[in-house]
Amino acid sequence: MPNSTLQSARSAKNDEFYTQYDDIQREMEAYLEYNPNVFREKVVYCNCDDPFESNFFRYFVLNFKKLGLKQLITTSYKPSPVANTQLELFGDDKSLTKTKGRPKVTANKFIINEVHDIDGDGEFNLKDVARQLRDNKHNEWTPLEEDGDFRKEECINLLTQSDIVVTNPPFSLFREYVTQLVKYGKKFAIIGNLNAITYKEIFPLIKENKLWLGPTITSGDREFEVPKTVIDMDKFTGEIREGRYYQKVVGVRWYTTIDHGRRHQPLPLMTMDENLKYSKHKEIKGKKAYDKYDNYDAIEVPFTDSIPKEYIGLIGVPISFLDKYNPDQFEIIGSFNNGIHGEEVGATKVEIEINGKVSLWNGPVICKKPLYKRIIIRHKRIKK
Numbered sequence: 001m002p003n004s005t006l007q008s009a010r011s012a013k014n015d016e017f018y019t020q021y022d023d024i025q026r027e028m029e030a031y032l033e034y035n036p037n038v039f040r041e042k043v044v045y046c047n048c049d050d051p052f053e054s055n056f057f058r059y060f061v062l063n064f065k066k067l068g069l070k071q072l073i074t075t076s077y078k079p080s081p082v083a084n085t086q087l088e089l090f091g092d093d094k095s096l097t098k099t100k101g102r103p104k105v106t107a108n109k110f111i112i113n114e115v116h117d118i119d120g121d122g123e124f125n126l127k128d129v130a131r132q133l134r135d136n137k138h139n140e141w142t143p144l145e146e147d148g149d150f151r152k153e154e155c156i157n158l159l160t161q162s163d164i165v166v167t168n169p170p171f172s173l174f175r176e177y178v179t180q181l182v183k184y185g186k187k188f189a190i191i192g193n194l195n196a197i198t199y200k201e202i203f204p205l206i207k208e209n210k211l212w213l214g215p216t217i218t219s220g221d222r223e224f225e226v227p228k229t230v231i232d233m234d235k236f237t238g239e240i241r242e243g244r245y246y247q248k249v250v251g252v253r254w255y256t257t258i259d260h261g262r263r264h265q266p267l268p269l270m271t272m273d274e275n276l277k278y279s280k281h282k283e284i285k286g287k288k289a290y291d292k293y294d295n296y297d298a299i300e301v302p303f304t305d306s307i308p309k310e311y312i313g314l315i316g317v318p319i320s321f322l323d324k325y326n327p328d329q330f331e332i333i334g335s336f337n338n339g340i341h342g343e344e345v346g347a348t349k350v351e352i353e354i355n356g357k358v359s360l361w362n363g364p365v366i367c368k369k370p371l372y373k374r375i376i377i378r379h380k381r382i383k384k
Contacts, residue, residue, distance in 0.1 A: 214254025
């Protein structure tokens with residue numbers, strides 16, 4: 001499906017998309033495989049997560065000892081449609097006693113310092129967490145004084161106490177969210193849209209090797225749970241399972257500053273002649289040469305696996321190239337897009353026709369036809 005769901009979220013400022021537990025677990029385990037101590041003695045902060053619903057909180061609290069965490073901090077946002085509505089803490093624990101009536105909706109702060117089997121049943125689970133929070137034993141569950149917005153002083157103070165931030169931040173505030181994390185020098189692993197690569201606040205960080213894509217989501221779509229209270233049922237295209245609403249979203253990626261093994265794996269490539277003869281892509285196989293841009297001295301390579309391994313010049317690739325980007329193998333020169341990013345790589349403005357109207361364009365153009373956003377790269381060890 002097209003990425004209309006994310007776009008609608010930006011327009012309506014509706015950011016209630018809950019990440020699935022399996023997606024979080026796979027990503028964190030990839031970091032642990034590369035560095036088993038990545039979370040040890042660290043304070044993890046999930047600052048866009050209502051613990052009543054958040055799988056980020058669920059993952060880190062259930063794996064608190066395994067990861068060797070020093071502390072887990074979770075804060076929620078006051079307008080959340082699920083805040084304080086699931087009194088058993090998580091819907092799976094049927095054994096906890098429910099209180100009567102609907103509690104006052106507040107933004108919450110959970111601070112976990114210690115976890116253990118509190119009820120003596122031989123295992124640690126969410127029931128133990130709930131009891132520890134209720135009894136205030138070594139952990140803290142209190143309302144926030146403000147609304148839980150990550151930009152508020154109360155949440156910033158908690159951010160300064162943390163080492164690593166892991167969450168699914170508001171789609172509509174992604175630029176501002178990343179800017180804050182960088183300002184305070186925090187490591188992070190967060191979920192965002194693939195198109196965020198081209199944002200002026202994001203791309204320079206990627207170019208300077210200060211931010212990269214995570215290892216586990218590289219194509220296809222991902223399913224998020226969405227509260228019924230924010231769904232327009234006339235436009236809902238997802239699935240309903242056991243009374244919960246799930247929506248698939250395309251173009252989702254992890255953005256991270258935590259190192260992982262995939263970004264150090266060289267991309268296997270063929271020569272230019274081999275690609276022209278044997279490529280699996282009809283856009284390349286059988287051609288006499290790679291296309292070149294009308295307005296910039298670089299070749300167009302529409303598929304990452306078709307980058308010629310011996311080419312010493314500049315290469316234009318789709319933004320999805322960053323799924324396989326190895327900073328030891330390639331150098332990023334700039335982003336190639338109409339406007340400021342096109343000017344960044346020094347592209348010439350050319351006249352093109354769009355919907356019957358002639359316009360000046362300094363993004364990628366081949367045979368007077370504009371292309372989608374590109375990134376300009378070159379091989380790191382092959383230079384003129």
